[in-house]
Structures are given as C-alpha cells and as structure tokens.
Amino acid sequence: MRVLILGGDGYLGWPTAMHLSAQGHEVAVADNYLRRNLMREEDVESLSPCLNLNERIRLWKEHTGKEIVICIGDLNHWDFIARIFKEFQPEAIIHYAEQPSAPYSMLRREAATLTINNNLGVTANVIFAVREFCPDAHIVKLGTMGEYGTPNIDIEEGWIDIEHKGRKEKFLYPRQAGSLYHTTKIMDTDLLWYYVRMWDLRVTDLMQGPVYGIFTGESEVDASLLTLFSYDELFGTVLNRFIVQAVAGYPLTVYGKGGQTRGYLNIKDTLNCVRLSLENPARNGELRIFNQFTETFSVNELAGKVQSAGKQLGIDVEIKNIENPRKELEEHYYNPQHTGLLDLGLSPNLLTDTALGQMMEFVLRHRANIAQHKIFRGTKWA
C-alpha cells in the first residue's frame, strides 16, 4: 500500500515509517521539522541525539535496502501538500503533523496561535487534498483521549447513544478537553466529521493516550535509527519524564494530588494500532473512532512503578507532590472503553518491570545529556 506519513520526523512518525516500510508498504514521509525547531527554540532538545530525516532514511536503506520517500516542507502550504498528493497518490494517509504539546500550547499567545493555525490548517489541507487527488484514500488521524476530558460517566469509543425525553439519537461523544492543544484536536474531529458526512471520506480517528517508550522492533537494527526522546515538561510524556527524573535524582514531579488517571500505551502499540487501522480501513462515509491505549494508571501509580523499578537497579527514587500548574481534576471517575483495536487483533505490550527496566537502562546510557534545569518549568494553565 502507498502510505503517506505526515509528521514523519516526530516521536511517533519516524518509528511508524520504519515499521510500515519493514512490513513492505511503499512509504513517503513529510515534515517541516516544526517540533524540532520548537524544541530548539524552547531549549529542550531530545535526550539522545537524533539524525535528520534524510540521514535516517539513508541509514534505513543501508540496513534494509528499502526506500522511504522524503518531502520536506510545510503541509499548511497548499502548493506543497498538493504536489505530494499528486505525485505520490497515497492510498492511506497517517496524519501526525500537529504541534503535539499541551504545555507548549499554554505558554503564551503566539504558541496558542501557532497550535491553532498549524493543527487546523494541516487537517483542512489533508481533507482538501484527499478530496482533490485521492478521494478513496483512508485518512488515519491521530486524535487524543484528552478530547474527552474526565467526565463523570463512562467514556465510550467515540460515539454515544442518548435517550432524551423519550426519543433517541447517536452523537459524537461530547468532548471537553484539558488544554488548548487538546481543544485543537476536538476541532480537528469537528472538521473531519463534517467532511466525512459531506464528501464520504474514509477516516479513522485514533483517540490516543499518552505514549511511553523508545524501542520499536525496527530501531534494534541501529541505535542511530531511534526516535527522539523528550524528557522536559513541554514535549516529554509523563512516564518518559519520570524515568529521566529517576535517573537524574530529580524528585518525580507529581502535580497536586496525583489522582489524575489516563490511558497509556507503549510506543510499540502505537505502531500496531496504526498498522491494524490501515489493514482494516474505514468505509467511505465512515468516521471510525478507536480509543487507543492499553492500560489506565493514575500519576501516583506511575510514580510508584518508576520508584520500584528504580529500586531494582539500585536507584533511590523520590516522589514529590508539587503545586499543580495545570487546571484539572486531581481526583475523578475514569472508565474509558477500548475494545475496538483489541477486536482488530491488538496484543498489548503492557507496562511491565522489564519494560520499565529497559527504558531506565536506555536513559542511564544517556545520563550525561540530562540537563536538570530543563526538566521542570511550571508552565501555568491559568
């Protein structure tokens, strides 16, 4: 299958490119290094050094003989995205090309505006490009579990049947997010759902939880093929950050009471979920939504797991409940459904002591690169 990966330089984009290339798909990646540029601007670069996309693609070819097509440019520019679609004629598009950080989106007005313009602009361009150049292509869009927020009722898989005053209707599950970044993902969903209905597009929207980990099957060929690994407050996901804090002797920063509960998954399962979605595409006129995570944990539970994994490696890990810079519920009901991807055959990689130990060993190898002052910044929500 010809698969176009938008945001192919990112934490998930590059491992996805290798994974699908290894599976025999014809892969093209597009990126403008937005995330890397923001990381450099905010002085929070990856823990492990990370080759540019051209270099990684050459290295991938040296090891596997497989070609990945590269397109460097801004997908928010119509001329650029139109040229890619026209030339590559994708059968599927994996859309990761968004500013991916909640705290970054809350930093200042310019960061919020960049997030809105980039995320919605690219999603709109993807819709128009599919309509114009490949109307039957399957769009696999990365959404987020954060779109739902933390409601007091069960979170269903994208949709909810409502009975109201004796009548019934099926709706998109109501969304109410916890950051501007997450709100742009809701707006993406609005946009996709509208054009699915109007233009019979085929869309799978993956409501993904926070991802952890760095190793994927394909990265084992050469350590230089590893994806970037953020450990700072802006771009690092919570478990990756906690592992680095544990190794650095920096008390784990639990925000407030630490009862905040989310659905997590290993980066290997992101690749599996995306691949399963590709292999079992949505129908024309269908917005198919999966809740993409494998286990739920509270922040306190994650901190406890990191602490005990540290103990096994002889590291004494301190946990510190600090004032919550975010505005969010610190204790809440959380029961999200997530059977769709399991039904497609997902076999989860759970958060075992072994998985934690491997991540910790990876971080130990790069401990010289950890800059303590980059770990916590306290970006305030209000």
Next chain:
Amino acid sequence: MRVLILGGDGYLGWPTAMHLSAQGHEVAVADNYLRRNLMREEDVESLSPCLNLNERIRLWKEHTGKEIVICIGDLNHWDFIARIFKEFQPEAIIHYAEQPSAPYSMLRREAATLTINNNLGVTANVIFAVREFCPDAHIVKLGTMGEYGTPNIDIEEGWIDIEHKGRKEKFLYPRQAGSLYHTTKIMDTDLLWYYVRMWDLRVTDLMQGPVYGIFTGESEVDASLLTLFSYDELFGTVLNRFIVQAVAGYPLTVYGKGGQTRGYLNIKDTLNCVRLSLENPARNGELRIFNQFTETFSVNELAGKVQSAGKQLGIDVEIKNIENPRKELEEHYYNPQHTGLLDLGLSPNLLTDTALGQMMEFVLRHRANIAQHKIFRGTKWA
C-alpha cells in the same frame, strides 16, 4: 457601558451599533469590510445601496448628535485588535466578525480556508485580547442554531444532562452542523468553552437562527442608515431572498422537499436579544448559551407565507421545488427550546402579514436593482 462591536459594518453589526448608541451606550465598531469585499468579488452586492461605515457614522451623528468610534482593520491581526482593546477598554464585546455565509464556505477550497482562518483567528484574538486588556469584560458571541443541526431529539439551550449506565454528567449539547461555516461556529464554541473554564471569562453565546428584515427603530431616521440587504444565494438569508424573488417574478427556490425547519427571527429581535444579553451579563467562568429565534417554520411554510403576502399586493408568486444543492435532511424532527431570552424579557416581533408586507414594499422600491442572474447559483455541498 463601553461596547465594542466587532464586524460593525455587517447586516447585523451596523443596526446593533445604532441601537446601542441610541440607548446611550458608548459604542465603537471595528470592521475590515470583509463581507462587502466578498460580495463584490462574487458579484452579489446589496439590493439597496449602502454607505461606508465612516459615512454612516457621520450621518448618525448629524441626526442624533451621538458619536460612534470607528476602527477599520483586520481583527485577525493582533496588533490591530490589541490597539483597539487597549485604547477603548471595552466593558462588553459583541463579536459578529465572521465570514457569515454557509454557501460561500462551500464554494471552493480557498473560501473554506478563508472561513476557517478568519472565524477562528478572530475568536482566538478576542479571547487573548480580553485576557490581556479587560479580563472582566463580557463577550457576547454570535453563534448559530445551525451548530446543533437537526437531531432526532429535542434541542436544549446549549447544554444537556446525560444519564448513562447509571451515572450523570452535564455536557455542551452535541453539535453537528450542516456546512463548513456552521462547523467553524462549533469550533468557536469549543474554543470559548475551553478558555471560559481556564480563565474565568464571561461569555454569552447566542445560537441564532436565520434573521429576516431590514427595518430597525433607528433606521427610520434616514433611509441612508439602513443596513445592507442581500438577496443572492450566498449572503442572503432565505426569507429576504424569497421576498426579492417574489417581487422579481422569480419562482421561489425551495430546495428539495422543503420540509427543512429552522428557528427564525426579525432583525429587530437580534438587536433586542443582544441588548438583553448585555444588560444581564454572564458571570465570570460562565458560558451562557441562549437559542436566539422566535418562531420555527419549514421552508415550505415560509414560501407559502410569501406567496399569500404577495397576493395581498397583487403579486402572483410561483413556488418551485428544485433539486437540493445542499446535503441535508429535507424532512426531520425539530423541537428546539428557546426560553432563556424570553425569561430576560424578550417580546418577539413575529412574522405577521404586516411585517412581510413592509419588507415587500421595501423591495418594490428597489426592484430596479434586482439582477435576476444573481439570485440562484446552485453552490453544491458535495
């Protein structure tokens, strides 16, 4: 009260400015003539000639002695909007500054992109400007009943209580719109609701139905103070269009079966609803939502009313069911609540034969300006 009207040159913006100025408020208007420019570009200008904002403001002062502050520029540019907020220090903002046409938003990719960028960009700038310069100011935002679409259950006033698997939660009423334009209004709601929760903004979101009419109390001073009146498919609302079609001897263009039902209101009631919202502001941290219409009609009912009003003036009005260029339900359940504004004291101006007759007489006076080829264009939704 110092009231800043964004989109003060528009169909509703200018009459609102006169109305609030007449009531003794200190009024400033901002506009970049976007709607007029689009109307000229698409060759669908107002039925009646319309002075520019500076001219109308001078005329208003001649007649009433009252000053209206004018700011010409693009509210999507931060420097412009920041300067206005800083200098005028509004206590309330009425936000009409959006590309307001559903068919225009469906014309072509560039029109869709303009609608997304303008509508969301201005709404975001309003939020950031209020946060920075006047955090206690009341934002009165014009939304649309079209955000709800036509669900099979009663439409509540902005919010819905859901009981699901034995637990309860209150949500924004699920939204599912019928055009890209309406979808940008949903995205506005997402954005406002997020920052209301984070920053304790005070917001009233008015879910308005299609407006009809041209006369408002203030316009009676001088016919040159009348607002613009669109009769084309792009910018004209359905009843205004039907009146012009009746006068022009152009069969009323009922799309499909004509069972499409919406909530309508007289332009006088738009002004009353906005004024009542200003006089009874939302609290800090409150997104207050009103469904702003006074009566519901199907398109067939509207066409019938125009036909019989025509008969009284000796005009023979033909009705023609044409192929629906839109993708929408032509027969559906529709029961939207609308008690909030009545509770604040709204006394509706209903669609009487007199009201229809006055509109028809106005159009008769300008019948020489009607260009038949501008009436219907058949902009397709899919």
